[in-house]
Amino acid sequence: MNNNSNKMFFLFILFFSTLISISSNSWFGCWIGLEINLLSFIPLISNSKNLLSVETSLKYFLTQSLASINFLFMILIKFSLLKNFNMNNIISIMMNSSLLMKMGSAPFHFWFPNIVEGLSWMNNFMLMTWQKISPMILLSYYFNKNFLIFMIIMNLIIGSLGGLNQTSLRKLLAFSSINNLGWMIFSIMISENLWLFYFLIYSMMIFMMISLFFLMNMYFMNQLFINNMNFFIKLNLLINFLSLGGLPPFMGFMPKWIIINFLLINKFYFLTFIFMMTSLIIIYYYIRIIYSSFMFNYFKMKWVNLLMKNNMSLINLSSFISISSMILSTFIFM
Amino acid sequence: MSLLKTNVITSVKYLRSFSVLCRKSNQDHHLKKCPILFNTQRWLFWERHRKGGYDTTIKTSNWEHLKNGLVELKHELKLFAKELKELYDMDPLLIARPGEIDLLWCFNSPTVLEKFVTTCDSDHGEGYSSCNLEMSPAGRALFHGYLDTRVPKDGRIKKAGYCAMRSKMQRKSFKRASTFDWHLYNTLVLKVRGDGRAYLLNISTEGYYDITWNDIYHYILYTRGGPYWQVAKIPFSKFVLGSKGRLQDKQTRMRFDKVTHFGISCGDKIVGKFNLEIEYVGLEFDPTHDEEFAYEMYKTDKYIVAV
Secondary structure (H helix, E strand, O other), X not given: OOOHHHHHHHHHHHHHHHHHHHOOOOHHHHHHHHHHHHHHHHXXXXXXXXXXXXXXXXXXXXXXXXXXXHHHHHHHHHHHHOOOOOOOOHHHHHHHHHHHHHHOOOOOOOHHHHHHHHOOHHHHHHHHHHHHHHHHHHHHHOOOHHHHHHHHHHHHHHHHHHHHHOOEHHHHHHHXXXXXXXXXXXXXXXXXXXXXXXXXXXXXXXXXXXXXXXXXXXXXXXXXXXXXXXXXXXXXXXXXXXXXXXXXXXXXXXXXHHHHHHHHHOOOHHHHHHHHHHHHHHHHHHHHHHHHHHHOOOOOOOOOOOOOOOOOHHHHHHHHHHHHHHHHHHHHHO | OHHHHHHHHHOEOOOOOOOOOEOOOOOOOOOOOOOOOOOOOOOOOOOOOOOOOOOOOOOOOHHHHHHHHHHHHHHHHHHXXXXXHHHHHOOOOOOOOOOOEEEEEEOOOHHHHOOEEEEXXXXXXXXXXXXXXXXXXXXXEEEEEEEOOOOOOOOOOOOOOOEEEXXXXXXXXXXXXXXXXXXXXXXXXXXXEOOOOEEEEEEEOOOOOHHHOOEEEEEEEEOOOOOOXXXXXXXXXXXXXXXXXXXXXXXXXXXXXXXXXXXEEEOOOOOEEEEEEEEEEEEEOOOOOOOOOOOOOOOOOOOOOOO
C-alpha cells in the first residue's frame, strides 16, 4: 500500500488521536485516544512488500494493545476503589507502567529496538517522536514521583549501555531515544512547558539525523564507512550526532542544560550525576562512529557515486541551525 | 462416540495435517499418535509445530535429564561469561573488507561436522534414500549418500527422494535461540567438489511468527564432476524465496540479520549415489555488486492475489 492518500488519511487520524487523548476530560477519553493512535499507526507501518515490516507491525500491535489493556484496567480499578487524589500509590505505579510500556521506556523497552529495526526511517521518526506525546502527557496527569525517578535512572542506564555494542543505525537511535526518554520524563515532572521545549528540540534533532540517513539510504554502520560521502555530509553527520549527544555549542545542549539547572535547583544531586555520566557514555559512542567515518575511507571507488534523493540545501540549513542555535537562542532575552 | 474410538485404536493417525487415515506401518514409532482425524486438504496457513509434526525428541529419563542439565549448566555459564566479555569489549565487527572471505564453517576437522544435522526421507519412513556427513579421505567434509525416488507403498506420500544437511540453530547462552547476522555481506562463497549433480543451497530465515517458519531462500548450485575444486561465489540477490518448497510469487528481500539456518540438499530426482565434498562456507562483501534481485518480476493485475 504505497498510496499517498491512504497515508494522509491515517496520518490525519494519528494526529487527531493524540489530540483526543490529551484534551479529554475523563480517563476513558485518554484511553480511546491511545487506542485510535494504535489503530491508525499500524496501517502506516505495515508494508506488505516486506516480510519484516509485517512481523514488526504485528509485534507493535501486540505490545501496545497489552499496554492499553493494562491502562484501561487500572483506570477502572482507580474509578472503583480510589476516592482520593493522592498521586503516590500503587495504582499510579500501574498506570505509569502501562504508559511507560506504550512509550518504550525501560524496563519495558525490549520491544522498542526490535521494532525500530524493522521500520523504515520515516516510520521510525513517527514512532520516536509523535507516538511519545500522548503517553507523556497522560503520565504527567497522574504520576508517582519516586517510581518515575527510578524509571528515569533505568532509562538512562539502559539507553546508554544498550547502544554500545550496536552496528545497526536504527537500533542505535532507538537506544538514544530510550536515553532521551529519561530526560523527557524528568522534564515533564517539572513542568509541561519544559517538556515541550525539550521535546521540540529533540524532535528537530532526530528529524535532521533521520532525514540525513533517509536521503543516503543508510541503515547500518558499515554503510557510513563504505560510501564515498563528501566532506560536507560527514560534517553534517558530526554536527547532528554531537548535537544529539548534548555537546555545547550545538543545539542539543540547550534543553539538557535547562534540565540540569532544574535538577540542581531541586537538589537531585545523585540523579544529576547519573544524567551526566550516561550522557558521556552516549557521546563516547557517537564520537567513535563519526571519527571512524571521517578517517576510514579506504574505499575510493570512482564509479560509485552517492545518489542523493533530494538536494542538500535542507541538510545545510539544518547544520547551520544546529551550530548557531545556541547563539541565536540568547536573542530571546533581548 | 464409542464407534469412533474403536476405529481410532486399531489404526494409527499422524499429526501432519495432510495425512490420510491409513493402516499401521512398520515405521510408526517416530510419529505422534493422536485420536483426531485430519483431512487431506489444509484449510489454514497456521503451523502447529515448528518442525512440521515430526516427533524428533529423544526420550530420556528424568534422572538423566538432571545429570545432563548439570553438565550443560557449566557449559552455558561459560558461554554467558563469553557473551559478557564480548559486551565489555564493545568491539563489534563494523566492516567486511572486500576481497576477504569471512569463513562461517571450515571443514578441516570432525568437530565442525557436529554443527550440522543430516535429514533424509527415510528418517520418518517416507522414502528409501540415505545420507551421511563425514570426513572425506582428503580431510574435508563429505556429504554423501544414495538418493532413491521410490515411494513407500502405504499411500501417505506421493513423491520421495531428498537428502539434506542443515546447520544447527545458533544459540546464545542458556539455550536461547539466536540468528546469524550477515548484514555486512552480500555474497555467499562455497568451495566444493561435487559430482556433477545439482544441489540446492538453502538459507532459512525463520522469523518470529509461524507464517515465516518455512521460508527458505533457494539457489541451485550446479557442480562440476571433476577432481578440481570449485569456488562458487553466489550473491544473495540470486536466491529465490520459497515456502515449504513452493516458490512464492511475491518475492521479498532476505533478512540478513535474521538468518537461522544454512543447508545444502540434494533432490534432483536422479536415482543414484551423490557425493559433495565441501571445504569451506564463507561470506564476502563485494562492493561492485549492486543487483537487488536477479529475477524479473512482473507487474500483475490487481485481481491476481498474493503478488
